[in-house]
Amino acid sequence: MQSRVGSLVKLRNLLIASRNFLSFPKSLFPATSLLFAPATYSTICQAQEEGVGEYVRDQPKSSEEILKNWGCSDTDISKMFTRRPALRNADLDQLQFKLNILSGLGISASELVKIINCRPRFLSYRINHCFDERLEYFMRLFESREVLVRAIVKNPSLLTYDFHDKVKPAIALNEGMGLSTSDLTQILLSRPTLIPRTSFNDEKMEYIRKTRLSNHSTMYKYVVAIIGISRLETIRQKVTNLEKFGFSEDEIFGLLARSPLVLTLSIDKVQRNMTFIIGKMKLPAPVILENPFFLYTNLEAVLKPRVFIAEKMQEMGLDLQIKGPMMLTALRMTEKRFLKAFVNCHPKDVADELMEFYVSKGCEAIGRRLLQEELPSRISFLNIFCYQVFIFWTCMMSQFTCRYHYVTLGSILLIAALSFSVILYIVWGSINFL
Structure with a gap:
């Protein structure tokens, strides 16, 4: 019996020892074992790492840099930032991303400047919403990428209007009024607000x-477009205003049929x-029915x-007089043609007196018109003159630079002097006009 108990005790001790042997303490095998240290290996070679570094360095770090890379000049960027x-x-x-979309449409840097000037927040809007569907729809409408770009530059909101709730219903509404695709193209180019403002009622x-x-x-398409985008109250007020001068309703709408822009x-x-036409010129009011330009002309x-x-x-009792039908012709002439036909044709003393009187009546408005019509011709003439002088002295420099180095410096100084004289001439002419 004792031997059996002793054997049981020995067996118990043996099991305890084996269990202690199997359950090793954690301190004996730390996580960072020297025998099985974890190793990390890179799958990128040295050349690839250098390429990635260069790519990161080449990434634009500002919107100015992105615009420059896209093709905008410093002047363009300055205008847009302003x-x-x-x-x-x-x-x-x-x-x-948005610039890539615009370049895909064919929009240039100069056109982007016009777009930002027209819609400053344009690049803050979502222009990629329904973009493919919108582009396909507009291509069917405008029939060419060039015309589409012109329309977008005139009205950048074509890319931001809600396509399904604004664009398609407005186009369908005008098509229902009998306007063809070519009519809609012309109207969208001349009346950019056609889409957001068009509405029709009885x-x-x-x-x-x-x-x-x-x-x-x-004229039908213009009448439909102008009435469609105008408020009813505005139309009523303008019709009533014409009725005050003695026009009947038939005469008013007959005038609108011949010249729809009267409504604008x-x-x-x-x-x-x-x-002025009735009181000063002593003309009857119906004269504008056949000559609507009286209403458009700057008073x-x-x-x-x-x-x-x-x-x-x-x-002054001059032989040349502006009377009757001649007055209608004179009022339609450009400023330059009018002065040539009725002022500068007289002797110098008479022409000077008439010119002084004419400018005194028109003041700054006439000065601006004269400058706008005369200055481009002066500049074009001076450009040709300076170009010829530049070519002449370039030839001289090519012949004598090798032997006489001072000729090059002298030529440069002469060209600079000529350029300065041209600038003075233009500025002085502008001051005289104003």
Whole structure:
């Protein structure tokens, strides 16, 4: 019995020892064992690492750098930052993405400047929303990429309008009015607000019917577009304003049928022009029905000065007079042609007196018109003259530079002097005009 108990005790001790042997303490095998130390290996070779580093260094670090890489000059970037200062801090990835879309359309740097000037927040909008569907739709409408780009530059919002809720319904509405694809193209180029502002109701439809224009008439598309984008209250006020001068409803809508842009003139402008035509020129009001240009002509820069100089010529008893049908012709002439036909044709003393009187009546408005028409011709002449002088002295330099080094310096100084003289001539001429 004792031997059996002793054997059981020995067996128990043996099991305890074996269990202690199998459960090793953690301190004997630390995580960072010297025998099995973990090793890390790179799958990128040294050349690849250098390439990645160069790629990171080549990444644009500012919106200015992105715009330069896209093709914008410093002047273009300055104009855009002036118009939209927040563009300096734009998200670089988003900016690059949007510029890639625009370049895919064929939009150039100069056109982007015009777009930002028209819509400063353009690059802050989502222009990639429904982009493929929108592009396909516009290509069917405009029929060429060049015309589409022109339309986008005139109205950048074509890329940001809600495509399904704004663009398609507005185009469908105008098509339902009988406008063809070519008509819509012309209207979208001339009236960029066609999409967001077009609406028709029974009263507007009645106005269109009163013009008695058919769908095939040249002016029909303009009447539809202008009435479509105008507010009803504005149309009523402008029609009432014309009625005050004695026009019947049929005469008013007949005038709109011949010259739809009359509806775009302000009430104040129509009142001032009509008052001068009836009160000072002593012409009957119906004269504008056949000659709508009376309403478009600038009152201060054209109508008043030319009517007053006609009276001055009559007072001076000159042979050449501006009367009757000649007055209608004179009012339609450009500034340069008018002065040549009725002022500069006289002897110098008479011409100077007439010119002084003419400018005094038109003041700054005439000076600006004269400068706009005369200065480009002066500049073009001076450009040709300077170019010829430059070619001449370039030939001289090529012949004598090798022997006489001072000739090169002298030629440069002469060209600089000529350029300075040209600038003075242009500035002095501008001052004299103003």
